[in-house]
Amino acid sequence: MSTSTTKRTSFTKALNDALDQGMDRFDEMFLIGEDIGEMGGDFGVTRKLWAKYGAERVRDTPLSEAAIIGTCVGASMVGMRPVAEIMFADFLGECYDQIVNNAAKLHYMFDGQFKAPLVIRTACGGGFGGGPHHSQSVEGWFLNVPGIVIVAPSNPEDAKGLLLASIESDDPVLFLEHKALYRARGEVPTGYYTTPLGSAAIAREGTDITVVATMRMVPMALSAAEALDADGISVEVVDLRTIRPYDAETVLASVAKTGRAVVANEAPKIGGLGAELSARIHEECFSELQAPVGRVDGLDSPIPFSVPLEHEILPDEADITAAIRTTMEASR
Amino acid sequence: MQQDQLLDLYRDMWLIRAFEQALEREFEQGGVPGMLHTGLGQEATQAALASQLEATDCFFPDHRCHGINALAQERHKGDGERIMAELFGKSTGVCSGKGGSLHSADPSVGNYGDNAVEGSYMATVLGVALAAKMRGEAKVACAIIGDGTVGRGEFHESLNMAAIWDLPVLYACVNNGYAIATPVGEGHASADIVDLARGYGFPCEQVDGNDIVAAHEAVGKAISHIRAGKGPYFLEFKTWRWQGIFAGEFRPEAEVKYWREDHDPILLANDALEAMGVSQAQRSAIESEQVGRIEEWITFAKESPNPELAKATADVYVGWEVASS
Ligand SMILES: Cc1ncc(C[n+]2csc(CCOP(=O)(O)OP(=O)(O)O)c2C)c(N)n1
Ligand SMILES: [Mg+2]
Numbered sequence: 001m002s003t004s005t006t007k008r009t010s011f012t013k014a015l016n017d018a019l020d021q022g023m024d025r026f027d028e029m030f031l032i033g034e035d036i037g038e039m040g041g042d043f044g045v046t047r048k049l050w051a052k053y054g055a056e057r058v059r060d061t062p063l064s065e066a067a068i069i070g071t072c073v074g075a076s077m078v079g080m081r082p083v084a085e086i087m088f089a090d091f092l093g094e095c096y097d098q099i100v101n102n103a104a105k106l107h108y109m110f111d112g113q114f115k116a117p118l119v120i121r122t123a124c125g126g127g128f129g130g131g132p133h134h135s136q137s138v139e140g141w142f143l144n145v146p147g148i149v150i151v152a153p154s155n156p157e158d159a160k161g162l163l164l165a166s167i168e169s170d171d172p173v174l175f176l177e178h179k180a181l182y183r184a185r186g187e188v189p190t191g192y193y194t195t196p197l198g199s200a201a202i203a204r205e206g207t208d209i210t211v212v213a214t215m216r217m218v219p220m221a222l223s224a225a226e227a228l229d230a231d232g233i234s235v236e237v238v239d240l241r242t243i244r245p246y247d248a249e250t251v252l253a254s255v256a257k258t259g260r261a262v263v264a265n266e267a268p269k270i271g272g273l274g275a276e277l278s279a280r281i282h283e284e285c286f287s288e289l290q291a292p293v294g295r296v297d298g299l300d301s302p303i304p305f306s307v308p309l310e311h312e313i314l315p316d317e318a319d320i321t322a323a324i325r326t327t328m329e330a331s332r
Numbered sequence: 333m334q335q336d337q338l339l340d341l342y343r344d345m346w347l348i349r350a351f352e353q354a355l356e357r358e359f360e361q362g363g364v365p366g367m368l369h370t371g372l373g374q375e376a377t378q379a380a381l382a383s384q385l386e387a388t389d390c391f392f393p394d395h396r397c398h399g400i401n402a403l404a405q406e407r408h409k410g411d412g413e414r415i416m417a418e419l420f421g422k423s424t425g426v427c428s429g430k431g432g433s434l435h436s437a438d439p440s441v442g443n444y445g446d447n448a449v450e451g452s453y454m455a456t457v458l459g460v461a462l463a464a465k466m467r468g469e470a471k472v473a474c475a476i477i478g479d480g481t482v483g484r485g486e487f488h489e490s491l492n493m494a495a496i497w498d499l500p501v502l503y504a505c506v507n508n509g510y511a512i513a514t515p516v517g518e519g520h521a522s523a524d525i526v527d528l529a530r531g532y533g534f535p536c537e538q539v540d541g542n543d544i545v546a547a548h549e550a551v552g553k554a555i556s557h558i559r560a561g562k563g564p565y566f567l568e569f570k571t572w573r574w575q576g577i578f579a580g581e582f583r584p585e586a587e588v589k590y591w592r593e594d595h596d597p598i599l600l601a602n603d604a605l606e607a608m609g610v611s612q613a614q615r616s617a618i619e620s621e622q623v624g625r626i627e628e629w630i631t632f633a634k635e636s637p638n639p640e641l642a643k644a645t646a647d648v649y650v651g652w653e654v655a656s657s
Binding site: 067069108109115147 | 390426427428430431435437438439444445447449452453454455456457458459460461462463464466473485486489490492493496643646647648649650651652654
């Protein structure tokens with residue numbers, strides 16, 4: 001895949017390296033967002049880039065999310081490669097129109113005369129007491145929008161490779177960074193490399209059941225799988241990596257092989273990624289399935305501030321383990 | 333203004349009027365799908381802009397800008413009929429019929445496309461302007477919006493950001509008195525939109541949008557300011573649209589009479605030309621020339637084929653194909 005040298009790196013630093021190497025490689029790339037300059041962003045992802053590339057290419061903005069994404073759309077229409085930071089994914093509502101009606105549609109509605117090669121990085125997900133407006137999983141807000149690419153890494157190596165691939169992409173990318181993963185560490189190649197968009201990874205091979213997971217659900221699924229080994233249940237974990245357009249081929253091939261599936265996603269249950277994957281698996285793997293697809297999602301509720309209440313809403317490793325056991329037991 | 337220049341603008345205004353009147357007729361007969369908003373009554377404002385923006389500039393047209401779009405095609409490529417074909421949803425249209433009245437674009441003539449979500453491109457225009465500034469291009473990026481659109485948050489985000497970054501943006505606000513049926517003074521804290529814009533600290537000017545000479549001069553001044561690298565400029569054109577609401581005419585009779593009879597942009601220009609000694613015959617010839625041209629465009633649009641069905645799912649993504657069935 002990549003260069004041979006690797007280094008133990010945090011998810012945050014892997015993203016920072018991707019931005020740095022992207023800025024170095026592409027003159028038409030620039031960064032834009034609130035306090036991403038000297039301060040380095042709320043989560044430190046853009047640290048030191050302002051000092052290295054200057055205020056022209058690492059642009060601080062006022063609290064104007066629509067104008068931030070509008071600027072990216074307009075600049076990308078004339079061939080720039082902007083990368084925006086929307087501090088919390090919960091604020092994507094402020095620029096929803098720019099993403100859904102402009103970025104996602106302009107290549108189509110103007111008959112291919114424009115492209116929108118922009119990236120919107122944003123911190124999503126719960127589990128830290130952020131409350132109703134700093135904890136949401138927003139992939140469902142965008143899943144129903146043709147034209148947008150949704151990328152959702154689960155580990156530092158993919159975070160870097162997927163971000164560089166997103167920067168290279170000529171389609172608009174919504175790049176989701178789960179806040180609970182920022183501190184995750186792993187071996188990351190130090191050089192420039194890309195991890196293909198629209199391609200899932202088999203994070204762990206297994207033979208009895210497939211867990212299709214995204215972002216923070218991936219390390220949880222891997223941990224659940226290790227524990228279940230002792231009980232003789234062999235779990236395959238598919239890390240979806242790109243949520244839209246997603247890699248149906250890898251998902252369906254895995255389920256066809258194992259005959260069982262659990263889909264694990266942090267967002268609310270109704271109308272989201274879990275619903276789409278479950279429907280698709282039932283549609284296309286019906287004859288191979290030995291049990292109905294199991295589902296692990298957030299409860300159908302906003303996310304409360306109280307930590308025990310938040311735990312009640314969000315899925316965790318125990319929920320994945322339980323869904324795997326239920327699906328195994330339900331097998332015909 | 334020189335006589336030749338006024339004659340050119342008179343020709344442009346007639347192109348718009350003939351275009352919209354023919355389109356209205358075809359729409360009533362059912363040949364034009366979707367919704368129709370015309371620029372009738374606003375020809376002077378539109379001609380003033382279209383005649384001074386270059387192909388290398390950028391403009392975001394609003395929902396009444398068929399005329400500007402057609403003039404841009406005519407002026408830079410000589411194919412104004414492709415705007416008509418687009419409105420008929422035909423394959424020969426500028427977007428192969430995929431955009432229609434509210435989404436016609438052709439960047440090669442500076443047309444970056446309308447957006448039916450009013451005011452969205454108030455944000456988008458910033459990016460085109462920023463890219464031009466970063467690259468050192470003398471491009472003007474123009475957003476054309478109605479008075480009603482001033483209510484969008486993007487309006488204020490845009491003016492603020494253009495001001496702090498000194499961006500080469502020309503804001504062209506077409507104040508025709510109403511947003512659908514809401515009078516401008518009821519929808520906004522001021523009926524004079526320039527008053528709302530002034531706080532952002534760059535030049536703001538209100539001009540009679542039905543006076544082609546005044547409108548043309550104001551646009552020229554704004555464009556020179558922007559090209560000289562002096563940052564954004566806001567123009568408010570006071571005008572009036574002929575089109576009422578779907579239910580018909582709702583505005584007071586005296587108001588209708590004033591704008592349609594006493595202050596119609598074409599009649600005003602006609603009077604000015606007469607005063608310069610341009611004969612009635614010459615003025616009428618311009619009118620019939622443009623009416624005839626538009627009828628040819630209508631025929632072209634009607635006779636053009638529909639887009640191939642494969643176009644339905646083409647260009648959803650650059651990097652992926654979407655299954656066509
Ligand atoms: C964001 C948004 N809200 C509402 C509408 C529906 N709409 C279409 S035209 C219009 C009025 C626009 O008024 P104005 O900007 O003054 O333009 P005019 O039609 O008077 O030229 C409205 C409300 C829309 N297209 N987009
Ligand atoms: Mg209006």
